[in-house]
Amino acid sequence: MPTSRNGGGGPPAISAVGLRKSYGGKTVLDGIDLRVPAGSVFALLGPNGAGKTTAVKTLSTLIGADGGQAQVAGHDVASAPDRVRAAIGVTGQFSAVDGLITGTENMLLMADLNHLSRREGKRVIAELLERFDLGDAADKPVQSYSGGMKRRLDIAMTLVGSPRIIFLDEPTTGLDPRARHNMWGIVRELVANGVTVFLTTQYLDEAEELADRIAVLDNGKIVAEGSAEELKRMIPGGHIRLRFTDPSAYQSAASALREVQRDDEALALQIPSGGSQRELRSVLDRLDSAGIEADELTVHTPDLDDVFFALTDGNVPTQAQEAAR
Numbered sequence: 001m002p003t004s005r006n007g008g009g010g011p012p013a014i015s016a017v018g019l020r021k022s023y024g025g026k027t028v029l030d031g032i033d034l035r036v037p038a039g040s041v042f043a044l045l046g047p048n049g050a051g052k053t054t055a056v057k058t059l060s061t062l063i064g065a066d067g068g069q070a071q072v073a074g075h076d077v078a079s080a081p082d083r084v085r086a087a088i089g090v091t092g093q094f095s096a097v098d099g100l101i102t103g104t105e106n107m108l109l110m111a112d113l114n115h116l117s118r119r120e121g122k123r124v125i126a127e128l129l130e131r132f133d134l135g136d137a138a139d140k141p142v143q144s145y146s147g148g149m150k151r152r153l154d155i156a157m158t159l160v161g162s163p164r165i166i167f168l169d170e171p172t173t174g175l176d177p178r179a180r181h182n183m184w185g186i187v188r189e190l191v192a193n194g195v196t197v198f199l200t201t202q203y204l205d206e207a208e209e210l211a212d213r214i215a216v217l218d219n220g221k222i223v224a225e226g227s228a229e230e231l232k233r234m235i236p237g238g239h240i241r242l243r244f245t246d247p248s249a250y251q252s253a254a255s256a257l258r259e260v261q262r263d264d265e266a267l268a269l270q271i272p273s274g275g276s277q278r279e280l281r282s283v284l285d286r287l288d289s290a291g292i293e294a295d296e297l298t299v300h301t302p303d304l305d306d307v308f309f310a311l312t313d314g315n316v317p318t319q320a321q322e323a324a325r
């Protein structure tokens with residue numbers, strides 16, 4: 001289930017139109033459009049080298065775009081980078097965590113950068129270290145931390161400045177399942193406190209678990225965008241399955257419905273469907289008119305893995321391309 005309840009309206013915390021970036025002759029972002037409502041979680045999903053980190057770096061003003069426009073927290077990234085930086089936190093592959101000093105010392109550096117008084121800094125740091133379960137390790141050098149602890153410290157450091165928008169670049173890559181779940185809990189907590197989260201990930205389950213909206217980035221282009229459910233409906237493979245215990249009801253249903261695939265042994269019928277309410281209603285109406293009741297009805301949609309492979313192998317279904325426009 002997505003983390004926030006704000007998947008739709010509201011002013012955008014992040015927006016981009018036609019964002020472009022090349023390195024040498026290589027186009028990395030090929031004109032991407034994004035809109036992330038405040039208080040929502042947006043996942044940029046893509047395989048290695050798709051351009052996810054480049055998108056985060058561009059939106060967080062770490063590098064300049066070659067074309068297009070982007071606004072973050074209401075400020076233009078090109079003309080007001082300082083204002084953007086004051087409103088955001090960035091963690092991930094280029095994190096500011098220094099391994100040679102302790103967790104507390106890393107946090108103190110962030111408190112200084114954010115101009116907190118010594119007293120206020122110490123209060124905030126103690127609270128964050130506790131919240132991220134780093135209290136016991138606070139006075140040990142960070143190089144002795146596990147991967148999960150380093151990621152947690154990275155986020156805690158970002159939160160010293162109380163940003164309203166946080167970019168998480170592959171927050172769980174390389175973490176074990178427990179640490180991944182911890183990280184998901186942290187993201188949920190951030191969003192419950194009203195923070196907008198822009199995360200990049202290679203993991204479909206992560207995008208599905210956390211994000212209100214998911215954009216699939218492939219070769220620098222957004223090839224599809226929507227909720228996990230919307231994305232699943234973009235590719236074929238979904239169906240409605242009806243199961244019967246009464247063979248005569250099964251036979252009647254098979255004749256009453258169109259395009260059915262029969263499984264005579266299981267007394268089950270499969271009808272191709274994108275899983276929409278309209279399609280489901282049409283099947284139920286036909287059964288009702290014929291006076292038939294199924295014993296079991298299930299709707300199967302392709303999983304996000306199917307979507308990802310269908311969309312990122314260079315063979316994007318027309319329907320998905322249209323939906324992405």
Ligand SMILES: Nc1ncnc2c1ncn2[C@@H]1O[C@H](COP(=O)(O)OP(=O)(O)OP(=O)(O)O)[C@@H](O)[C@H]1O
Binds near residue numbers: 023046047051
């Ligand atoms: N500073 C740079 N100079 C030249 N090429 C770069 C630079 N940064 C990134 N690239 C190239 O841009 C492409 C996209 O890189 P990017 O790091 O944005 O992808 P990514 O989707 O984040 O991948 P990953 O999941 O592997 O981190 C890659 O081919 C990469 O080699």
